[in-house]
Amino acid sequence: MPQQLDIAPRLPQAQDADPGASKFCPGCGHGMILKTLAFAIDDLELHQRAVFGCDIGCSLLAWNYMNVDSVQTHHGRTTPVIYGVTRAVPDTVGIAYMGDGGGLAIGAQHLVNAAVRNEKMLVVLVNNTNYGMTGGQMAPTTLPGQVTETTPYGRDIEASGKPAKGAEMVASLVDPEKALVTRVSVTNLRKLRTTFKKALTNVAEGRGFSFVEVLSICPLNWRTNNVTTWDKIKTMEEYFEVKDFVMPQELEGVK
Amino acid sequence: MVKKLITEDTKLFMTGNEVIAYAAVAAGAEFMYGYPITPQNEVMHTWCKLLPKTEAGFLQTEDEISAGFSTLGGILAGKKAFTATAGPGNVIMQDAMSMAEMMRIPFVCVILQRGGPSTATVIYSQQETTLTCFGGNGEGHRIVYSTAGHQDLYDYTIKSFNTAWKYKFPTYVLADGYQGKMREPFVAYDPESKGIRMIPATPSLRAEGLVGVDRKAVHMRNTFNMEEELMEVLDSFEEEFNAIAPEVQEYQEYKADDADILIIAHGIVARSACTAIDELRAKGIKAGLFRPITLRPLAVEPLRRAVESSKQLLFAESANGQLARLVFEKIYGLTTPYETLYKMGVGITGGDIVEKVEQMDGAIACR
Numbered sequence: 001m002p003q004q005l006d007i008a009p010r011l012p013q014a015q016d017a018d019p020g021a022s023k024f025c026p027g028c029g030h031g032m033i034l035k036t037l038a039f040a041i042d043d044l045e046l047h048q049r050a051v052f053g054c055d056i057g058c059s060l061l062a063w064n065y066m067n068v069d070s071v072q073t074h075h076g077r078t079t080p081v082i083y084g085v086t087r088a089v090p091d092t093v094g095i096a097y098m099g100d101g102g103g104l105a106i107g108a109q110h111l112v113n114a115a116v117r118n119e120k121m122l123v124v125l126v127n128n129t130n131y132g133m134t135g136g137q138m139a140p141t142t143l144p145g146q147v148t149e150t151t152p153y154g155r156d157i158e159a160s161g162k163p164a165k166g167a168e169m170v171a172s173l174v175d176p177e178k179a180l181v182t183r184v185s186v187t188n189l190r191k192l193r194t195t196f197k198k199a200l201t202n203v204a205e206g207r208g209f210s211f212v213e214v215l216s217i218c219p220l221n222w223r224t225n226n227v228t229t230w231d232k233i234k235t236m237e238e239y240f241e242v243k244d245f246v247m248p249q250e251l252e253g254v255k
Numbered sequence: 256m257v258k259k260l261i262t263e264d265t266k267l268f269m270t271g272n273e274v275i276a277y278a279a280v281a282a283g284a285e286f287m288y289g290y291p292i293t294p295q296n297e298v299m300h301t302w303c304k305l306l307p308k309t310e311a312g313f314l315q316t317e318d319e320i321s322a323g324f325s326t327l328g329g330i331l332a333g334k335k336a337f338t339a340t341a342g343p344g345n346v347i348m349q350d351a352m353s354m355a356e357m358m359r360i361p362f363v364c365v366i367l368q369r370g371g372p373s374t375a376t377v378i379y380s381q382q383e384t385t386l387t388c389f390g391g392n393g394e395g396h397r398i399v400y401s402t403a404g405h406q407d408l409y410d411y412t413i414k415s416f417n418t419a420w421k422y423k424f425p426t427y428v429l430a431d432g433y434q435g436k437m438r439e440p441f442v443a444y445d446p447e448s449k450g451i452r453m454i455p456a457t458p459s460l461r462a463e464g465l466v467g468v469d470r471k472a473v474h475m476r477n478t479f480n481m482e483e484e485l486m487e488v489l490d491s492f493e494e495e496f497n498a499i500a501p502e503v504q505e506y507q508e509y510k511a512d513d514a515d516i517l518i519i520a521h522g523i524v525a526r527s528a529c530t531a532i533d534e535l536r537a538k539g540i541k542a543g544l545f546r547p548i549t550l551r552p553l554a555v556e557p558l559r560r561a562v563e564s565s566k567q568l569l570f571a572e573s574a575n576g577q578l579a580r581l582v583f584e585k586i587y588g589l590t591t592p593y594e595t596l597y598k599m600g601v602g603i604t605g606g607d608i609v610e611k612v613e614q615m616d617g618a619i620a621c622r
Contacts, residue, residue, distance in 0.1 A: 013467065016472065016474075047466050047467060048465055048466055049461075051332075051460050051461060056478075060476075060478055063474055063475075063476045063478065064474040064476070066472070067466065067467060067472050068466060068472050069460040069461055069462075069466065069472050069473050070472065070473065070474045070475065071328075071331060071459075071460060071475040071476075072474075072475065072476040072477060072478060073324065073354065073477075074324070074350055074351075074354055074477075077320065077321075077324040077350065077351070077354075080316065080320070080321040080323075080324035080325040080328065081324045081325065081327055081328040081331075082328060083314075083325055083328065084288065084314075084324060084325030084326060084327060084328020084329045084330075084331075084332070084336075085328040085329065085331060085332040085460060085461075086328075087286070087288075087312065087314050087325065087328075087329065088285075088286055088312065088328065088329035088332040088333070088334040088336065089332040089333070089334070089458075089461060092332065092460075092461060109317050109318060109320075109321075110317065110320075110321055112317075113316070113317035113321070
């Protein structure tokens with residue numbers, strides 16, 4: 001007889017228990033990333049100051065995921081909504097949560113200019129190398145040769161260029177003394193939690209712009225199983241270098 | 256709190272764009288997000304020049320998309336924020352405006368119309384009427400004031416903030432570059448001195464109370480799962496919009512009571528119509544004006560009365576009948592004949608209207 005678990009999973013306080021089961025596809029990386037983000041908010045006790053904004057695409061399913069004030073916006077427009085909030089009420093710790101399409105395609109101009117202006121906010125860009133919600137089309141981050149619905153014979157870099165490297169681009173724009181720019185992966189959630197803590201601290205202390213690109217997985221659209229999903233994200237980690245690109249000295253002590 | 260600049264009635268002589276900035280300060284606007292586009296630039300210039308005195312906020316964004324969405328962010332955070340734009344900027348800002356419409360965000364935007372479509376000309380038209388009233392992928396749940404001069408710009412910019420915050424429908428001041436760029440005297444005042452109580456802004460995000468202690472976290476969204484779920488929301492918006500229409504709608508009549516020829520015009524063209532009417536009446540032609548001030552919602556009953564009691568209509572617009580289309584729907588069933596004076600993207604003088612009216616059947620019959 002199968003037995004029901006009677007021990008509730010440990011949820012971070014900054015995650016809302018009300019929505020119940022995850023709305024993301026089985027195996028999706030978003031749930032892990034959001035839960036880790038929520039733990040980082042708990043760690044820093046930012047529940048009252050945080051405002052969470054989410055984009056269109058899979059990330060919009062997070063609209064009621066967090067137990068902090070949240071706003072779901074339009075595709076690509078989470079960054080301006082959040083800096084609209086933080087400019088108006090500067091002690092807000094604004095978090096703009098988006099996919100690679102929202103950050104690097106339709107909302108790229110906002111990411112570029114928020115970085116240039118050192119907007120005091122955190123941008124979390126989840127890179128899973130495709131547009132998930134709309135059925136798996138090519139994203140700016142799709143790897144060379146990767147099969148998607150709009151590159152059924154593999155991404156041809158002659159026709160559509162090489163994958164966009166978000167963290168490298170943002171790193172070239174920011175104030176190196178004040179901004180945090182990093183790329184992490186869902187394969188290391190401990191590192192992800194520390195990274196979120198640093199990124200949130202950078203904003204909470206009013207220093208500057210934080211950009212965290214998270215390499216993530218999309219088994220449904222990738223059509224991968226457990227083993228091949230892992231293989232694929234490891235391939236991604238070879239292409240998209242997982243490292244801190246810009247890290248203010250003051251944050252070295254954040255563990 | 257923004258500091259007041261005008262505490263007692265003061266007669267000023269300045270450009271319309273300056274008037275708008277002064278009026279926004281008088282209305283207690285706390286933040287402007289904006290992106291340069293002609294002919295609205297001096298709204299931002301003036302707002303920025305006044306910042307040391309007003310202690311308000313300003314952000315120059317990367318485009319009008321961003322200006323629109325960051326304005327929404329500021330409003331959600333509880334600031335009385337606004338923006339201003341024109342032409343192609345109005346086009347791309349519709350993205351944010353439709354979010355304001357869906358989420359009932361008290362968005363205030365001043366539109367200085369310029370020629371269109373596309374880049375076209377930079378100073379004048381009435382071609383953003385349809386766009387401002389019905390832009391976006393929605394149903395036009397918006398309130399639009401069309402101004403005809405500097406006193407209007409001052410009065411309705413102030414009013415637009417109260418309208419937006421009272422009814423939570425996006426609210427527009429629709430002007431044009433002629434109004435924005437020309438100088439004219441007007442009386443600036445502190446709204447409170449006129450008994451106008453400015454509605455305070457309240458936050459949607461980071462409202463009072465501790466999340467998880469005093470209140471739940473708010474989750475604002477504009478996405479729906481089911482068609483019926485959306486319709487239920489939109490039905491309630493429509494019902495509310497219709498219910499408030501009688502107290503929101505505004506219009507102006509000039510010698511319309513006994514008019515044989517009723518000129519229907521809005522904005523600055525309505526002023527040309529007034530000069531034309533005086534000239535025509537001196538010639539024995541009984542002309543009058545119906546000027547909708549609110550284009551959304553239109554003052555339907557007064558409009559129908561005026562149309563019904565006249566012998567012939569003249570629609571005068573610096574567009575190809577954008578106002579007329581709004582009006583036709585509302586005067587369905589009436590049989591008053593009409594003629595048109597449409598000059599797409601070009602100003603209409605009193606002389607143009609006199610010349611046109613003199614050729615109309617209704618005028619010939621007067622003689």
